Amino acid sequence: MNPITNPESTTNWYLFLSCLLFSIGVMGVLFRRNALIILMCIELMLNAVNLLLVSYSAYAGNTDGQTFVFFIMVVAAAEVAVGLALMVSIYRNIGSIDIQSLNKLKW
Amino acid sequence: MDNTMNLLNLITPSMMIPIFPLLGFLILSFLGKRLGAFSGWVASMAILGSFLCSLNIFLGLDGQQLNYTIFKWISAGDLQIEFGFLIDHLSIIMLLVVTGIGFLIHLYSMGYMHHDEGFTRFFSYLNLFIFFMLLLVMGNNYAVMFIGWEGVGLCSYLLIGFWFKNQAYNNAAKKAFIMNRIGDLGFLIGIFALVFHFGTLDFMDIQNQLVSFESNAPVLIFITLMLFIGATGKSAQLPLYTWLPDAMAGPTPVSALIHAATMVTAGIYMICRSNLLFALAPFTLHIILIVGIATSLFAAIIGIKQNDIKKILAYSTVSQLGLMFAAIGLGAFESSMLHVMTHAFFKALLFLGAGSVIHAMGGEQDIRKMGGLNKSIKLTFVTFLIATLAISGIFPFAGFFSKDEILAKAFEHNLLVWALLSISSMITAFYMFRLLFLVFYGEFRGTEEQYKHLHESPISMTLPLMVLAVLSAFGGFLGLPAVLSSTHQLSEFLSPVFMASKSLKVEAHALTHEQEWLLMGIATLAALVSIYYAFHLYMKKKVIPENEEALSGLSKWVANKFYVDEFYHKVIVNPMLILSDLLLVLIDKLVIDLLVNLTALIVDSTGRIYRLIQTGSTGFYLIAMVLSMVIVMFIQIIL
Numbered sequence: 001m002n003p004i005t006n007p008e009s010t011t012n013w014y015l016f017l018s019c020l021l022f023s024i025g026v027m028g029v030l031f032r033r034n035a036l037i038i039l040m041c042i043e044l045m046l047n048a049v050n051l052l053l054v055s056y057s058a059y060a061g062n063t064d065g066q067t068f069v070f071f072i073m074v075v076a077a078a079e080v081a082v083g084l085a086l087m088v089s090i091y092r093n094i095g096s097i098d099i100q101s102l103n104k105l106k107w
Numbered sequence: 108m109d110n111t112m113n114l115l116n117l118i119t120p121s122m123m124i125p126i127f128p129l130l131g132f133l134i135l136s137f138l139g140k141r142l143g144a145f146s147g148w149v150a151s152m153a154i155l156g157s158f159l160c161s162l163n164i165f166l167g168l169d170g171q172q173l174n175y176t177i178f179k180w181i182s183a184g185d186l187q188i189e190f191g192f193l194i195d196h197l198s199i200i201m202l203l204v205v206t207g208i209g210f211l212i213h214l215y216s217m218g219y220m221h222h223d224e225g226f227t228r229f230f231s232y233l234n235l236f237i238f239f240m241l242l243l244v245m246g247n248n249y250a251v252m253f254i255g256w257e258g259v260g261l262c263s264y265l266l267i268g269f270w271f272k273n274q275a276y277n278n279a280a281k282k283a284f285i286m287n288r289i290g291d292l293g294f295l296i297g298i299f300a301l302v303f304h305f306g307t308l309d310f311m312d313i314q315n316q317l318v319s320f321e322s323n324a325p326v327l328i329f330i331t332l333m334l335f336i337g338a339t340g341k342s343a344q345l346p347l348y349t350w351l352p353d354a355m356a357g358p359t360p361v362s363a364l365i366h367a368a369t370m371v372t373a374g375i376y377m378i379c380r381s382n383l384l385f386a387l388a389p390f391t392l393h394i395i396l397i398v399g400i401a402t403s404l405f406a407a408i409i410g411i412k413q414n415d416i417k418k419i420l421a422y423s424t425v426s427q428l429g430l431m432f433a434a435i436g437l438g439a440f441e442s443s444m445l446h447v448m449t450h451a452f453f454k455a456l457l458f459l460g461a462g463s464v465i466h467a468m469g470g471e472q473d474i475r476k477m478g479g480l481n482k483s484i485k486l487t488f489v490t491f492l493i494a495t496l497a498i499s500g501i502f503p504f505a506g507f508f509s510k511d512e513i514l515a516k517a518f519e520h521n522l523l524v525w526a527l528l529s530i531s532s533m534i535t536a537f538y539m540f541r542l543l544f545l546v547f548y549g550e551f552r553g554t555e556e557q558y559k560h561l562h563e564s565p566i567s568m569t570l571p572l573m574v575l576a577v578l579s580a581f582g583g584f585l586g587l588p589a590v591l592s593s594t595h596q597l598s599e600f601l602s603p604v605f606m607a608s609k610s611l612k613v614e615a616h617a618l619t620h621e622q623e624w625l626l627m628g629i630a631t632l633a634a635l636v637s638i639y640y641a642f643h644l645y646m647k648k649k650v651i652p653e654n655e656e657a658l659s660g661l662s663k664w665v666a667n668k669f670y671v672d673e674f675y676h677k678v679i680v681n682p683m684l685i686l687s688d689l690l691l692v693l694i695d696k697l698v699i700d701l702l703v704n705l706t707a708l709i710v711d712s713t714g715r716i717y718r719l720i721q722t723g724s725t726g727f728y729l730i731a732m733v734l735s736m737v738i739v740m741f742i743q744i745i746l
Contacts, residue, residue: 029729030726033726099725099726100725103724103725105723106722106723
C-alpha cells in the first residue's frame, strides 16, 4: 500500500508532530521570559491542536474537525490582536516586556 | 328573570366604584407634577364618578343584593378565599356616605390646600384612601375587608404625617399606626379563628353556618371579642383611643374625612356586617355596651377642658363613636348605622367649619385666641351653628333623631344605661356650645394682624359646608321615631341585612307613645339646660379658659386628659424600651454580633494564608497553571 494514500500509516506521523509542537509550545511558555515569545508559543500550541484536529478529521473521513479548525483560527487571530496590543501597552508603561518585571500585582 | 338581568347590569358600575379612585391615585402619583393645580380636579372627578356609580346601584338594587366573585384569590387545601364584592343595603349606604362626603371634602380641599407645596401628593393620598375604604366596605369576605382595613390605616398614617417636616406630626402618625396595629392583631386573630372554625371567610357562608350554633358558644365569644378588639383600634374606643386626638396633626380635611366621617366608623360597619355573629354572642355585646358607654362619657368629659378647636372635635368624635358602640351593644344595629350616617354629616361639617375658621385665622387653632368671628365669617358661622345644634340633639336637626333612637333603645334595655348616655349627650351639648360661644361670640382675642387677615373662605370651601349643612339639618328624617311617622325609613331599608339577628333578640316591650314623647322631651330639655349653662358661663360671665398652669385639682386632671398618655408611656412604652435595650445587649451584641464576627474572622484568616500564593511572579503562575492541569489530567486517567 502507498503510504501517502493510506491514511492509517500516515496519521501516526501527524500525531507525533502535533505532540512535539504542543510540547515545544508548553516549554516555551514555561521557560522563556520574553512575553512576545510566550505569545508565539501559545500560538504554536493552538496550531498543534489544529493539526491534531485536521489529521483526525482526515482519518475519520469526517469534515467536522476541519470546520472547527476555522473557528480556532479566528479566535487565535483575535487573541493575537489583543495580546500584541497588551504587549505594546506594557512596553510603554514599564519599558520592558520581560515577565519577571511584571510582579507588581501581589499581596 | 327581569330582576336578575337588572342585577347583572349593575356589576359593571359596581366594579367601577373602586376603580375610579384607584385610577385617580395612579394618575396623580405618576403624572401629578405635570398636572399641577389641575390634579385637584382629577381627584375630585374620580370620586364623583364613584359617587354616581353608587347612586346608580342604589337606585337599581331594588331590595336585592349583589354578590359576585372577581377572581379566586387564595386557594390552599380546603380553604378557598375569593376576591369578590358584596353590595347590599348596608354597604350601599356606606358607599354613598363615603363617596358623597368624600367628594365634598375633595372639593373643599382644593380651596384649603391651595397654597400647599404637597398639593398633588395630598390628593393622591386622599384618592388612595377612598379606594381602600371602598374595598373595606364592598368586600364580600373578611380577607378583602382586611385589605381595605389595613389600607385605610396606611393612608391615615400618610395623611396624619402629611407635613412630615414637623417631628411632632410624624410621632402622631406613628402613634396612630401602632395603636391601630394592636387592634389589627385582634382582628387578624379573629379572622384566623373564623377560618379555623368555619373553614371560610365569606360573610354569607358564615351566616348560613351560624344557624347550627348555640347562643353564647365559647367559640363565638372568642371570635367576636377578637373582632371587637380590632374595632376598638380602628374606631378609637377606650383602651386604644389615644391616637385619634393626636391624629388632628393632619390637614383639617383629612380629619373631617378619615378621622370623623368614614374610617373611624369602619369598626362599627364591620360589626354590623357580622351582626348575626355578634347577636349570637350576647356576652360580647354586653362588653361592647360597657366599653361604648365608658368611652362616650370619658371622652366627653375630656372634651370640656380642651382648648384646641380640633382636639375638642376629636374628643367629641371619640365620644360619639362610643355612643354608636353602645347602640351596637344594645343590639340596635340599625340605630347605630343611622348615627354613623348623621354623625358623618354633622361631624364632617364641624371639621370643615373648623378648617374654615383656622383658614380665616391664618393657622390659629387655640379657641382662647379667637372670638367674635360671627360677623366676619358669616357663612361658616351659620353652617357651624347648624352642625352644633345637630350634634347637641336639638329638634329637628339630624343628631336629634339618631341620638333619640339610641336613647330610646337604652331606655327599653336598662334605666342606668339610658341615664349614663343622657349625661354624655348633655356634656356633648355643653362643650360644643362652649366651643361655639368662645369662637364666634365675644371680643376678638387674637393679634391685630390676624384681625386684619380675617376673611370668608373661597366658594370651593363654602359650597361643601352648605351642602353638608342641609344634610345635617334634614338627614335625620331618614329615621323618624314611631310617634312621628309610621315607617322608619332607614331601618326598613336595612331590615334584610339585620333580619336574622333581629329574630334572635328577645324583643323588649316597645315603648308607648307617651314614653317616647317623654324621652324626647327630657333629651331636649337636658340639651337646652347644658346649652344655657354654657351660655351663662361664656356669654354672660365671659369666662375665658385659663392656661393649664392656673388649673388645679380635678380640672387639671381633665385638661391633661386624665394623664392616660403619660400612663401608657410609663406602663407600656418605657418597659418596652427597657426590654429592647436588654435585647440589644444580650441577643444582638452577644449572640448575633458574635456569629457575624466569627464568620468574618474565618474568611479573613483563610485569606491571610491563601494570599501567600499570590506572589506576583508571572512565571510562577504559568508553571502553577500547567502543573495543575497535568495533575487534573492524571487524576482523570487514574480514576
